[in-house]
Amino acid sequence: MALAQKDNKKRATWGSKLGFILAAAGSAVGLGNIWKFPYVTGENGGGLFVIICVLCVLLVGIPIMAAEIMIGRRGQGSPVTAYENLRGNKSLWKLLGWVGVVAGFIILSYYVVVAGWTLDYLFKALSGAFWAVETEQIPPMFDSLYASAFWNVTWMLVFMCFTIGVVIGGVQAGIERWNGVLMPALFLMLIGLLIFAATLDGFGEAMRFVFYPDPSRFNGASSVLAAVGQAFFSLSLGMGAMLTYGSYLEKDADILRSAAIISVLDITVALMAACILFPVIFTFGFEPSAGPGLVFKTLPVIFSQLPGGRIVAIVFFTLLLFAAVTSSVSLLEVVGSTVMERLGWGRKPSVLASGLVIGIFGLLSALSGSALSGVKLLGDRNIFDSFDFLAAECMLPLGGIGIAVFAGWVLQKKEAKDEFESGAKTPQLFPFWRILVQFVAPAAVALVFVQTVLSLFTGAEVIH
Ligand code: PHE
Numbered sequence: 365m366a367l368a369q370k371d372n373k374k375r376a377t378w379g380s381k382l383g384f385i386l387a388a389a390g391s392a393v394g395l396g397n398i399w400k401f402p403y404v405t406g407e408n409g410g411g412l413f414v415i416i417c418v419l420c421v422l423l424v425g426i427p428i429m430a431a432e433i434m435i436g437r438r439g440q441g442s443p444v445t446a447y448e449n450l451r452g453n454k455s456l457w458k459l460l461g462w463v464g465v466v467a468g469f470i471i472l473s474y475y476v477v478v479a480g481w482t483l484d485y486l487f488k489a490l491s492g493a494f495w496a497v498e499t500e501q502i503p504p505m506f507d508s509l510y511a512s513a514f515w516n517v518t519w520m521l522v523f524m525c526f527t528i529g530v531v532i533g534g535v536q537a538g539i540e541r542w543n544g545v546l547m548p549a550l551f552l553m554l555i556g557l558l559i560f561a562a563t564l565d566g567f568g569e570a571m572r573f574v575f576y577p578d579p580s581r582f583n584g585a586s587s588v589l590a591a592v593g594q595a596f597f598s599l600s601l602g603m604g605a606m607l608t609y610g611s612y613l614e615k616d617a618d619i620l621r622s623a624a625i626i627s628v629l630d631i632t633v634a635l636m637a638a639c640i641l642f643p644v645i646f647t648f649g650f651e652p653s654a655g656p657g658l659v660f661k662t663l664p665v666i667f668s669q670l671p672g673g674r675i676v677a678i679v680f681f682t683l684l685l686f687a688a689v690t691s692s693v694s695l696l697e698v699v700g701s702t703v704m705e706r707l708g709w710g711r712k713p714s715v716l717a718s719g720l721v722i723g724i725f726g727l728l729s730a731l732s733g734s735a736l737s738g739v740k741l742l743g744d745r746n747i748f749d750s751f752d753f754l755a756a757e758c759m760l761p762l763g764g765i766g767i768a769v770f771a772g773w774v775l776q777k778k779e780a781k782d783e784f785e786s787g788a789k790t791p792q793l794f795p796f797w798r799i800l801v802q803f804v805a806p807a808a809v810a811l812v813f814v815q816t817v818l819s820l821f822t823g824a825e826v827i828h
Pocket of ligand 1: 392
């Protein structure tokens with residue numbers, strides 16, 4: 365079937381199927397797994413939240429990821445162009461693409477700030493800062509960093525330049541090459557840290573917290589929404605990152621299988637991060653609900669106790685940084701490739717301009733702990749938290765519903781089947797996947813939304 369390819373230039377493709385899986389897994393595995401998952405788990409009471417997250421990944425995440433990759437591969441474009449190629453210039457579905465691009469813009473603008481903290485901590489590890497002080501003095505280092513306008517802005521800009529550099533390199537030479545080395549290294553490092561965490565006294569208590577469902581510590585509808593939002597954020601779903609990566613995928617790759625591998629890898633890394641952090645938290649008596657600073661307050665404590673901890677700390681923050689780069693790269697790729705396709709600019713100016721504008725917008729988040737700390741946008745949340753809430757808990761799940769509806773109802777059954785089966789080793793799963801995207805995934809996400817809105821009206825606490 366002829367695809368609406370607008371120009372004669374051949375679209376970039378991945379060098380290999382494994383290259384795609386690693387790049388997509390690189391997009392999924394990032395700060396969302398190691399920084400965000402443990403702290404939202406802490407805020408939402410542990411076990412039950414974790415179980416709901418895993419269920420979301422399996423029942424909603426995998427089918428929607430397959431839908432996103434499918435729309436990208438069939439639509440041959442970044443989000444807006446892909447919907448246009450599939451349903452025509454005038455189709456309103458284009459708007460779904462634009463919502464994704466805006467979500468990517470917002471997420472990247474605060475993602476680079478957190479990645480900047482990682483850079484700061486790498487330098488602290490290199491300079492030996494954690495070893496020069498008492499253990500109790502390590503956690504407050506994060507609060508000082510958060511309150512420093514200068515360092516937040518500086519690190520954020522440095523990180524943004526790094527991201528721009530990779531994305532300018534293009535699909536194979538930039539994105540694919542970096543991911544292929546960094547992802548396996550991160551995984552090995554996490555296994556090592558997990559073995560160490562298992563030797564800590566608080567390991568048993570931590571495992572109970574992370575895996576044992578205790579409804580009394582759960583926050584009702586708002587925790588369920590947080591779990592859905594976390595699943596989408598962590599899997600890079602709902603805004604077109606997987607769609608854009610899917611658009612570089614060859615026809616002989618198995619979409620459902622790729623989605624399953626990427627999702628399982630992603631949730632595994634998140635669970636590993638929680639199993640590393642919570643033993644430290646319980647062993648050293650930290651507060652699990654400490655919020656966005658959790659990883660930065662707790663991990664350096666292990667490093668400071670560990671023989672050879674300095675090397676481990678340096679390696680760990682380097683890898684965390686790379687995990688962050690491989691995700692931020694996918695965010696910038698969505699915005700940059702949209703500029704490329706919509707304005708017809710080359711890759712370099714498109715990516716540079718997008719990165720620059722997002723960096724400037726990112727100043728708002730970078731200054732959330734200092735100059736702008738008094739500004740509250742949504743409820744009690746400062747600018748940083750508001751952007752995170754808006755993008756991760758509202759735009760991504762809503763985008764996910766849109767993607768599921770598009771793949772399940774708007775694409776004709778024949779089109780969807782054709783694309784699903786192309787390269788598939790288990791084409792017989794098509795009806796099963798279709799039921800999930802037609803009914804289960806959109807209904808589940810919509811239900812959570814309605815619940816949360818209702819609980820807003822009944823006065824239940826929604827802020828997590
Ligand atoms: N999934 C990434 C992470 O967990 C963040 C991300 C979200 C990347 C959305 C792309 C799109 O760090």
